[in-house]
Amino acid sequence: MGLCPRCGRALCDHTPKERGQTHEEMMRPLSDKELAALARNDPREKLRVAKEQARLLNQQRNMFGDIQLSPEIWPGNKRLPVEPGNLSLFAPEGEGGCENQDSDPQTPFLRASRTNAHGGSVVFFDNDVTRPDLKTLLRVLHVRLADESLPQTEYVAFLQESQNPCEDGYILQMRIVSTYGLRFLYRAFHGEMDTFPKQKVPLTDALWYFMEQERKRWGTRFWEAGEQSLEGMFNGDGDGAREELCFGLMVENGYYKIYRLWSRAQLVTK
Ligand SMILES: [Zn+2]
Numbered sequence: 048m049g050l051c052p053r054c055g056r057a058l059c060d061h062t063p064k065e066r067g068q069t070h071e072e073m074m075r076p077l078s079d080k081e082l083a084a085l086a087r088n089d090p091r092e093k094l095r096v097a098k099e100q101a102r103l104l105n106q107q108r109n110m111f112g113d114i115q116l117s118p119e120i121w122p123g124n125k126r127l128p129v130e131p132g133n134l135s136l137f138a139p140e141g142e143g144g145c146e147n148q149d150s151d152p153q154t155p156f157l158r159a160s161r162t163n164a165h166g167g168s169v170v171f172f173d174n175d176v177t178r179p180d181l182k183t184l185l186r187v188l189h190v191r192l193a194d195e196s197l198p199q200t201e202y203v204a205f206l207q208e209s210q211n212p213c214e215d216g217y218i219l220q221m222r223i224v225s226t227y228g229l230r231f232l233y234r235a236f237h238g239e240m241d242t243f244p245k246q247k248v249p250l251t252d253a254l255w256y257f258m259e260q261e262r263k264r265w266g267t268r269f270w271e272a273g274e275q276s277l278e279g280m281f282n283g284d285g286d287g288a289r290e291e292l293c294f295g296l297m298v299e300n301g302y303y304k305i306y307r308l309w310s311r312a313q314l315v316t317k
Contacts, residue, residue, distance in 0.1 A: 049097070050094075123235075184296070189301060190250070193251045201227070219309065222306070228304055270289070277290035
């Protein structure tokens with residue numbers, strides 16, 4: 048039986064549900080890393096390894112917590128002209144096609160969408176946002192998938208971890224594409240939208256979960272790492288300039304409801 052991601056022990060009273068696993072997943076044999084952690088018998092190390100293992104298991108199921116993730120290449124016989132899972136492309140604002148957004152450097156005055164007050168908005172913010180802050184931010188940006196009077200579970204999610212965070216400017220990113228955008232912008236399916244699988248979690252919860260996970264993983268203060276350390280990832284020197292977690296959020300396309308959230312780091316300087 049694998050180590051428990053809640054308490055780090057091999058045998059415990061946590062149910063599969065509490066562990067976020069199926070019965071089979073819970074009963075799987077220990078991995079080499081888990082065996083090594085068990086042998087060292089350091090409770091913190093066991094918990095860290097158990098959580099890492101749970102994350103791997105989740106990846107294999109294409110889950111991020113309770114968020115169902117979609118594949119990079121959209122399934123089906125026909126190749127789409129633009130993959131919604133190609134996170135190197137940004138959807139242009141407006142009701143046009145889904146080609147790469149014009150990346151000409153423009154002033155913020157001219158970069159704004161002409162047809163949507165929020166379209167193309169990018170907000171960079173610190174890791175100290177509260178849940179009410181997030182709610183307010185989403186309301187101000189008119190994120191309709193977070194509007195409680197509208198359906199909030201009709202979206203797909205793509206997750207990507209950067210191999211070169213300093214060059215790419217992000218550590219982990221999640222792209223949200225509404226079922227509507229999937230259907231009418233990407234033409235990823237043709238059936239009824241009502242029958243397309245919905246997410247279990249409303250968008251606000253999904254975005255909050257993303258931030259919570261990243262905060263746990265990297266810690267929230269430059270002097271105290273989380274499960275992993277950011278040190279040096281954005282060329283900090285570990286002394287006069289040290290990495291601290293922060294975030295970015297973008298309204299890629301307000302009309303088709305496409306959004307992006309990513310973790311990054313700022314250098315806190317002496
Ligand atoms: Zn347990």
